[in-house]
Amino acid sequence: MKNNILASILLLFATLLTAFCVAEISFPETFLTITDKDWFLEIFPNGWKYNIHIGVGAFILAAILIIPAWVLSKNFTIKALETLFRVGIGGFFIASSLFKIESPKEFAVLMAQYQFFPAFGLEFLNNIFALMYPQLEFWFGLALIFSPYTRESALVIFLMFISFIIALSWAIFHDLGITCGCFNIEGAQDKNETWTSLIRDLILLVPNFWLLCRKNKSLIRLWKE
Amino acid sequence: MKSILLKFLKELNWKFLLGLGIFCLLCAIANNLRVSDEKSVDWIGSQEILEKPEDVL
Numbered sequence: 001m002k003n004n005i006l007a008s009i010l011l012l013f014a015t016l017l018t019a020f021c022v023a024e025i026s027f028p029e030t031f032l033t034i035t036d037k038d039w040f041l042e043i044f045p046n047g048w049k050y051n052i053h054i055g056v057g058a059f060i061l062a063a064i065l066i067i068p069a070w071v072l073s074k075n076f077t078i079k080a081l082e083t084l085f086r087v088g089i090g091g092f093f094i095a096s097s098l099f100k101i102e103s104p105k106e107f108a109v110l111m112a113q114y115q116f117f118p119a120f121g122l123e124f125l126n127n128i129f130a131l132m133y134p135q136l137e138f139w140f141g142l143a144l145i146f147s148p149y150t151r152e153s154a155l156v157i158f159l160m161f162i163s164f165i166i167a168l169s170w171a172i173f174h175d176l177g178i179t180c181g182c183f184n185i186e187g188a189q190d191k192n193e194t195w196t197s198l199i200r201d202l203i204l205l206v207p208n209f210w211l212l213c214r215k216n217k218s219l220i221r222l223w224k225e
Numbered sequence: 226m227k228s229i230l231l232k233f234l235k236e237l238n239w240k241f242l243l244g245l246g247i248f249c250l251l252c253a254i255a256n257n258l259r260v261s262d263e264k265s266v267d268w269i270g271s272q273e274i275l276e277k278p279e280d281v282l
Contacts, residue, residue, distance in 0.1 A: 082247070101256055103264045105272075112272035126271035131257050135249040148243050151233075216238070 003072040010069040011080050017062035018088070024055035025200045032185030039154065052196055059203055079222055082214055086144050092204070093157060100134035112168050115177050139160065144211075148218040155212040158222035161205050168198040 023032035035051040036041045069077045100107040108130035115122045136156060144153035171178055171194045178194065213217075217225075257265050266272075 102260070104260060104266050105264050106256055109268045109272040109275070112274055115274060117271065123271040124269050127266040128253075128268060130266060131253040132250060134244075135256070137250045137251070139245055139249050143245060145242075149238055151236070152238055152242050152245075155237065212233075 004076045007069040007073040007076050008080070010065050010072075011077065011084070014062040014065040014069070015084055015088075017058045017065070019064065020081060021055040021058040021203065022092075024195050025203075026083045056203070059122075071112065082150075082211070082222060083137065085211055086150065088155060089204065089208055089211070090141040090144035090153075093144075093160075095138045097134040097137035097141065100130075101138060103130050104134075110178075113176065113182065114171055115174070115176070116167060116170055120139065133160075141224055145219070146214050149216050150211055150216050152216075154208055154214075158205070158208050158212055162200055162209060164189065164201050165205070166182055167200060168194050172198065 020032055023030050024035060029035070029036050033051070033061050035048050035054060039095075040047050066081070068075065069080075088198060104127075111130050111133075112123075112126050117126050117129075119169075137160065140153045140156045143149060147153065170176075257268070
């Protein structure tokens with residue numbers, strides 16, 4: 001029991017650090033970040049440039065914190081990690097799908113900016129992909145959290161992550177100067193944030209791959225056993 | 226490696242994957258019909274490619 005409590009505290013810190021990592025990399029200017037805060041910039045005037053470094057550092061620290069939790073209570077840590085990853089990644093996909101479902105046109109416009117389909121003579125697929133993709137994000141995100149089909153849901157989400165990585169690499173290679181537009185279409189062409197989105201997706205691929213190797217179980221059954 | 230991948234694919238519940246995939250397609254169609262004209266898209270086709278802004282960092 002005591003070990004479980006200690007492991008919970010370590011995992012709580014790891015979760016906060018991971019949230020901080022994703023925020024620093026992808027969502028600067030939120031309450032979770034520090035590189036945009038005045039007190040930080042007073043001490044390190046060029047600190048805002050290092051949000052990715054700080055984010056990746058936080059992720060490494062979070063990964064290190066898992067080790068003692070694992071040693072203290074292996075079973076509990078595995079269950080907690082599976083829960084956190086499923087809720088975190090599933091929630092991430094559900095949240096990112098909502099505005100795309102609300103406005104398919106805006107997402108179709110953003111997708112067209114990648115100029116990926118025209119390169120293969122498949123531009124006619126752009127709109128149907130823009131309609132289908134958010135639905136896959138929403139329903140498989142939901143399935144990852146609530147259904148017992150962990151592997152199947154994680155596989156579809158894994159393939160979507162791979163497609164994001166290919167699209168973002170494509171944008172970097174062709175110097176398109178667009179962001180991923182994962183959470184907001186507005187301003188998607190204003191900043192060159194493609195690198196940050198790519199790093200975030202590469203980081204999130206790790207827990208997603210781990211979920212692929214898990215057995216199919218609902219979260220309730222996972223904790224009952 | 227190949228055998229692990231084959232085993233993994235064999236163990237997947239393809240009925241669930243296909244079922245939810247088809248459900249997503251139906252939802253996509255329903256959603257395009259649900260939203261207003263300015264937010265909906267043609268079923269087949271693409272969108273115009275905007276000019277790259279000059280102030281890209």
